[in-house]
Every structure is written in structure tokens, then in C-alpha cells.
Amino acid sequence: MGVTLESDTESNMNEGQTLAKEPLSTLSAVPSPTLLASSPGLPPNPPDSTSEQGSKTKSVLRDLRKVSTQRIHRSERIFQGTLLVGGLFVLALFATVLGVSLVEAWPSITKFGWSFLWTSTWNPHRHIFGAWTYIVGTFWVTGIALLFAIPIAILSSLFLSDYSPKWLVGAVSTLMEMLAGIPSIVFGAFGIIFMVPLLRDQVEPFLANTLGRHWDFFNGDAMGYGILAAGLVVGIMVIPLVATVTRDSLVMVPRETVEASYALGSTKAEMVFFVKLPAVVPGIIGSVILGFGRAIGETMAVLLLIGNQASIPTSIQDVGYTISSLLANTFTYAVIDPLYSAAEIELGLILLVISLVVNTLGRELLMKLMGGRLAGSVGGG
């Protein structure tokens, strides 16, 4: 019993190193002299005892050793159990997050049912709540952010992997990773101080005068605040994440593939765009999914820039509202009214479910590609 248990746990510990597994499990199944000697109250080593003592003492010693082996196994099991508690903490934390959101959102879930998702009324005084406005706003901001960030991030990671001089690569990729850690409130403040005046005075009038003449989608009052400002700033925040993950998968394109395409006579750009880029499509998809997960939960920068008006945007210059910015803005007023707060938390639950699904997808995809190491960074705020 003890031996099988021991070898079981050994194979558990042997992370992907099957080579060493066999000799190790047989070795450690036998309690070794050093350990026995170091533990108090254990018999002396077998060679000494056989030379000095008779057969009766030998059998007593064998019994003693058996007991001590059992004791060792028990202490090992206790230690494993202790470690397990640490893992249970994480499980409990996850259960808390999901449980608190579910329980607190329950009044709203039972009252409104599925129609909560596509109702666009949000009236706390008459107790009618619907998520549609905020879901649309969230996806507008995320969409603008990704449309802005993905091409730039992918192209710049191509630049870093193939075009840039060597000395630039290390410096810039380090810089990018460092800048990815700048808190989102700083991005938000930057947006208010710099992006909003820029959009209001330059970009939005320009858009209205050119594209806006043909499509209403680009028209509107140039306010600076709105989904465009929020989307662009979130896009800036997402660029380092997408670029870093894409570059990590670009590095893994085999040298042979590159050389084969040169041997077939392709130019550098043809190699980069028609051979390398298609080879890393799964990595790019993974990085885009991670970027989506990061952008959709973004709170502070969006809260400061989107204008916080509960209306469905019809133009790129419109203001709007996202789930996360609504929660951060009004939750402290909502807690007075149980149904109001429940509706807000149900919105949060929608956001939570979307980001859990998205992160699971991205994780699985990138885990397959990167072999265990979790790619990308964590954060938000």
C-alpha cells in the first residue's frame, strides 16, 4: 500500500520528465538510512544491526521500521493535504467571485429573465432595467479599440521581428512590456488632458467634413468625449499586449520556413507577409482574444472619456456608456435599492461571463502554442 502510494505521488511530481521516473520511484519507496537515522526513536541502520544482534531483535527492528515507514507516509500525506488547502483557497476565491455576483444579482435575474439582455430601458425610478444600451456601448468601445490596436500591433511586431536593427529590438520590446504596466487611470488622465482636446479641435471636425459628408456615421457634434476617445485610449493600452504576444509567436516560426521562402525567390516583404504572417495566425488570434478580454473590462480610462450618457451610439462621435463605467459611476447610489443594485450586478455578471469565456478561449489557444507558459500580461483597472 505504502509503496504504491509513494510511486503514485512520485509520478505526480515528475513534471514531464518520464525518463527519471522509474529509478526514482523505486529508490524513494525504500526509506533510506539517512532519514531513519535523523528521525528520533528509529532503529539504527540495517548492516550494523545484523552484525551485532540476533534474529529476534531483527524481526522487532523490521516491525519498528514498518511503523516508521508508515509514520513517514502519514506525514507525507499530511503535508500533501496541507498543500491542498492552499489550492482550496484559490477555488474558494473563485467560488466567492461567482457566488457573490450570482446571489446579489438574483432578484434581477428572476424578475427580468432573458429579456434583460435586449431591453434598452434603464429607469431606476420605475424599476425597469435592461442591459442593451450598456452591452452595445461596451462592444462599441472594445470594437474601436481592437480595430485601432490590432493592425498597428501586428505590423509593429513584424517590424520588430524582421525589419528593425538588432539593437532596437531588445530595448523596444522591454519598453513595450514596461509601458504595458502603466495604470489605466494614467491613460484616462492622458486622454482627458491630451486626446479629448485633440479630437474635439482637429480630428472630429476633420472627420465630419470629409467622411461625414457622405456617411452620417462619421458626423456629429465635436465634443471630444465619446466612444471614439474611449476606444482610441483603450486601443493604446491594448497595443503592447497584442504586440508582445504576437512577437512571441513570430519568434517561433522555424528558420527553415523562412529560408525556404527566400530560396524560392521571394522578396523580404513577400517572405514576411505571405509566409511568416500566415504561419502565426493562431498566435495572432490568441493575442487578439487576450486583447479583447483586456479591453472589455477596462474601467477607469473609459469612465473618464466616454461621456457617460445612457444612449445607444449611432455615430462614431457619439457619447455612450459601458457596463464597467456604469458600475464604477453609479453603484454606490444603487446599493440603496435592492433591485437597482441587483440589475447593476447582473450587468457585471454579463461582463464577467464574457471575459471568463474569452479568457478561457485565449488561454487554451496560447497554452497549446506556447507550451505551458501563460503568455501576455495581467491587469486592467
Next chain:
Amino acid sequence: MAENVLPEKGLSLYRKVRNALLGALTAVAFVLAVTPLLAIIYVAYDRGKAALSLSFLTTLPGGFPVGIEGGIANGIVGSLILIVIASLLSVPVGVWAGLYLWDQSHTPLAKATRLLSDLLLGVPSVIWGVVGFYVFSTNTGYGFHWGFSGLAAGLTLGFIMIPIVTRVTEQALRDVPRSYIEGALALGASRFQVVRGLAIPAAITGIGTGILLGVLNVLGQTAPLIFTNYYNTGIPKNLVGSNGSVGDLAMQIFIYIHEPSKGLHVKAMAAALVLTLIVLLLDMGIRLLAWGSRKYAQRMG
């Protein structure tokens, strides 16, 4: 590299132009990607430099509207308090869970734990705020009923840190050569002896990196604080109850930038610069730590 010498001679004009254009496109994209990130630091410096001085870091805010005079001492002290509380919760729990994931990595329960821990990394910060509010701050129902307080906010930030520390600890432990662990086990060391005497000392720089990474991630968190702490213009005497709120750098920036006063905007940008510099210095510290341990490992063979 060999790529620099290309047989450009016999190419058609179309291919030559396309080659040059696509190359230029990547360069333009690169400039577009890096410029805004650098612009953030420059704008923060440019708009905030009027308020920057040593006394900005060491005085409490004053005047009317509050903050127009004085500095950000409350924010710096409050952020420190929050980080200490968050670390006190998340470092033991995170390292513990990381040890579990490393030690029993192939059991189904450990796989599930790893997945859920990774998923916790992706939980939006507003959700953490809501959870923290209902666990620590609310005055009705279940929970600790601590009100808006530094302890509630610190522990909420600790929640955010736990999965980060867990994941990095596990990774650091996995980077310890298996032969060390197997050698110790073959000599008859118990699992506890291996963990205490070998695995943790060998992975200690990695674990330290993980803790710093966690601190880096919660340092700029603002959304959870809106739900659990809000803000304090002074330094509180206690961390629980109605007067237990602490100041916080990120919250301070948020509140100042939300005011219409130009003077507060200057203060906000100066505070943003300070926060960014702290974050970048921490990041640099992490990199130095990782680099140093790599060098050390190389020298030891």
C-alpha cells in the same frame, strides 16, 4: 544576417515597390505603436511639471477645492498601506497555492485549480470591486461590515494579487531543475524538507518577482477602490469603520482629473507622473531581479 543581401536585381517594378511599401508600412505602424505610449509620459511631465517639487511628495492636500495646495503625501502613504495589506493576504496564500499546483500538478483537482486561477487573472477590476464591497464593506447582509475602509480595499487588492502570485510561484518552482528535487528525494528527504530546504530557496527570486509583479498590478487599480475605500484627504488613524478610508494615488488622480479646476488638473498630471515613475521603477526592479538570478544561475553552472 543573410536577409540583408537580397537578389533585388531581376525583380519587376511591382514587386520592388511592394517590397518597399510593406516594409515602410511596418515601420510606420511601429512608430504609431510607440509614440502614444511615450507621449503619455511626456504629457504627464509637461502638464504636471509646474506642481512637481519635493514638498509635493511630502505634504497633505489643502486649500479649496481640496488639493489645489499641498501635495500627495496622503496618496503615497495610503497606497503603501494598501499594498502592505494586499501583500500580507496574497503572498502566503499565493505561494501556498503555487506550491500545491507545483507539487500535485497532474491531479484533476490541481488542473481545475490552475484553470480557475488563470481565469481569476482575467476577472475585470469592477467585478473585484463589487465582490470586495459585498464581502468587506457592505453594512447589510453577510460580510465583514467594515465600511469604506483601508482594510477592505487592501484585502480586495489582495484578492486580485492572489492568482498572480500563485501562477508566478508555480512557474518559478517549475524552473528549478528536476534533478535537484529528485536527488533530494532519492537521498530520503521528506517532501516538506525538499520544499523548505531546496525548492523555495532555489525559486526565491522567481517568487519575489511574482510578488513584485502582483504589487505592480494592484498599484494602479482604481475601480476596486471606488467600491471599497473611496478616498481620504488625510492619513487615517485606524483602517476599519467609517473613518478608515485611506488616500490612494490612483484615486487621487481620478478625483483631481474629474474636477473642472485647471489647478487640480496640473496636480493630477504631476501625481500621474509620480505613479508612472513608481510603476516603471518597480518594473525595472523586477527585470533586474530576473536578470541577476539568470546571471547567478549561469555562474553556478
